[in-house]
Amino acid sequence: FAARRADASSVPDAPYVRALSDARRAASLALARAAVDAHSLEFNEPLITCATPELVASLNIVDDARYGAVLIDEASQFPTTPLALDLCAAASLTFVAAGDDLQLPPRRHATGLLDDVVDAGRVDLVPLEWHYRSGCPTLIGASNALFYGSRLVAPACAPRDPGLVVIEVDAPMASARGPPAGLVNEGQARRIADDVVALVKKADAAGAPLSVGVVTLNRPQRGLIYRLLLESGAGLEAHPTCKGSLRRTPISGRDVSGDPPLFVESIDRIQGEERGTIFLSTLLAPRAGEATVDLETLDHLEEEEDSDDEQVSRRTPRRRRAPSARHYSTLSHAHGHRLLNVGITRAVETMRCYIHRECPAPGPHDARPGRRAFGWLCRTLLKRPSPCGCASCKALAARLAPTLGTGGDSDDDDDDVSFAAGARAWLRRATPP
Template sequence: FLRQLADARGQLKDWCHWRLTRSEAEAGGLGELVNAVETGQVEPGDLRAAVDRSLVEAWLEETIDADDLLRRFQSHDHERKIRAFREVDEGLIRLAREVIVARAKSRVPAAGNQAPDSSELGILNRELQKKRRHMPLRKLFQSLPGLLPRLKPCLLMSPLSVAQYLSPDMERVDLVIFDEASQMPVWDSIGAIARGNAVIVVGDSKQLPPTSFFEKAITEDDDIQDGDIGVDEVESILDECEAANLPTMRLLWHYRSQHESLIAFSNAHYYDNRLMTFPSVVSTADGLGVSLRHLEDGLYDRGASRTNQREAEFIVAEIVRRIHAAGDPASGPSLGVVAFSQAQQRRIEDLLDEARRQHPEIEDWFGEAAAEQVFVKNLENVQGDERDVILFSICYGPDAAGKITMAFGPLNRDGGERRLNVAITRARREVVVVSSLRGDQIDLARVRALGVRHLKSFLDYADRGPRALVEASAPVLGAAFDSPFEKAVRDALVARGHDV
């Protein structure tokens, strides 16, 4: 024994330290954890996680015991109540539809009713019986001031259709509603507003603004650098209403995303974390959330094609794989593709057409048999669409020489961050980011555009998950300002894309 003690004298300091730590742990109520370490049930490397788990379990047990409602909680009974509420809620929605349809039908004249030719019903019957030389719709609508609202109490029209078919002399409608108002130019909206007694303008100022013909033309140029163009965004009717301080109701509840990570990036970068989201039960799960597929062999052809062939091939193969795995287009998760350039969109469409010819069994996913057809779109035209799964093709990245320029097409322009926000919020269940470059390859010293800065942050987020958001916000959350002026300066710098 003395020989063993002498041989182990170099470990005496560590042994004394362990005995002291052991005594402190036992005094703190962690005796069972100490025994688990000594008997090998817990590895030393897992000790911190085991301590955290023990503390949480102890807190949870104490919290449940102190609350009568939690103590009597039964998960199966809770799930049963949720299912019952969902069924009642869906039934109420169906019933509301049926009531509205029944009320509308009750106002429609019975078919076959005889009416004088000069009456509104007589005029309509006469037009329906004609084979040619029909009355122009604008004139017909003017002739049916009382009958038209009974037949069609709600008209779904574009501003151009309103101007074309509804005369200003007609009786005004009760309510005009604009949807996607951030894309509605003021001059397109005035005519419709003038034809109503009240107006509701619905839109998101953080999404796409109206796009002029000139802007559509230059969007094709993927090599736009910071400051190459200075096109002002066209003012929307939403901007005008906000500037006029009209009564505003903000919709803060977010329902689309089935995993909180799908909206977390936009909530942090565009909505000041004001959106009310539902925490996810699990932080990571197959088929849910945001993930990155980095293609190290992906190359951006900066020449004539301005495409990334490797990314396009990967996305088409992924579409085919997911369709085969899902099987039924009527019930399987719907798919959509968003390309960051129009040229890349066309390349993906060409490869997808070829895949459809090679795999005729997937054709139903592109027709009426699908609950939602597969689409391929770009940053400029995806607003308003949504799918269960969205695949992104970043497209931009190293060229054949390994060079990466800071040209990212529409993202380099003013308002590029709004295009990014639209694109990354189209998914209900999953976002797969297919990229040939990582966020750390975007050099912020060479770019000023907020859209590109946010792309760098988004790639980091897709790669590392919520931890990236926490690390990015930690300096701001911990900052202390000596005056409101300092805070205002910091907010202004952050709004311009600077890291503070």
């Protein structure tokens, strides 16, 4: 910008500068006239414009103005389209693509801008290592060890909430006809519904906001929990604007203005969400009368052709494994590890994981990254040793060990011990030798 300004004139109000300012103000006025979700702040020079990709395209903002810097957030989900190239070209000095290549790619089978920029290999790569969402180190511990090589650093804190909590539920898995058809665990679903209702009643009694989300591995389990909550008698109703979510019914004496939608979703639909308390259903358990679970079950979590969801609302394309296959699995998906990473990192205060003691854990060297990560997660939650003694497995097991939450519905003393162990592990990593 300075070079171009010098070429035009050394006078601050040179024609080029005036034309640039006029174009930016025109873009600002276009945003102001649009009754849409956009926000512009003008501090003389330059203009700062915040907008969604859809708004940028509809208002032709990049056609009317050239910016010193362009920053794209959630670039892993930003499809590499002509609009993305226009945004790159609109930056006269700096272009920043911020995102996480271990979270979800774009919808509709497109490649992501972040992946394409990194693959190009011609840009500076700056890893972001500070993690701010989780109020307790145990909430990010498993994700940090599994997906980020324990490089993330969580600021030191004294959490008021227990962080990661593990609840063993001895309930069998079964097949549901749907729609959508697939595997369900009614015992886990009922336990989760009861615990959510307890939080709703607690928020009602205290007059406090409610921040809750429920995460499942598939849509049949999601649908079962959703129905149980609707029928719970706790004053919950379908959210009028957020499909797949609930809300507390607005009644006299009940302030729900501070409540985000209570979402109940499978792990391929929650990118960008966060809630104070997250309930995670791991679903998988032996069927009634059986003692173990066949690992092939992980590939058959639901029936693809029985979907009752809208295609456009899907966060990740549901690709069939073969032309004749009718099954779908978030864990066996090509991006299964990304889906799982998103699923276990949504909690700000507490994540309650519901799991059967015989939940199947794929081997540490499973060829599919989603199944492999799920195996490590299950062994961590159930405090099982790794079946492999190779150096890499020993190292990963050591990184995962301090992330263990409480075993079952423990009291606050156990929670404090769990936090202390996580804090000591963080200090060992953060303190230079």
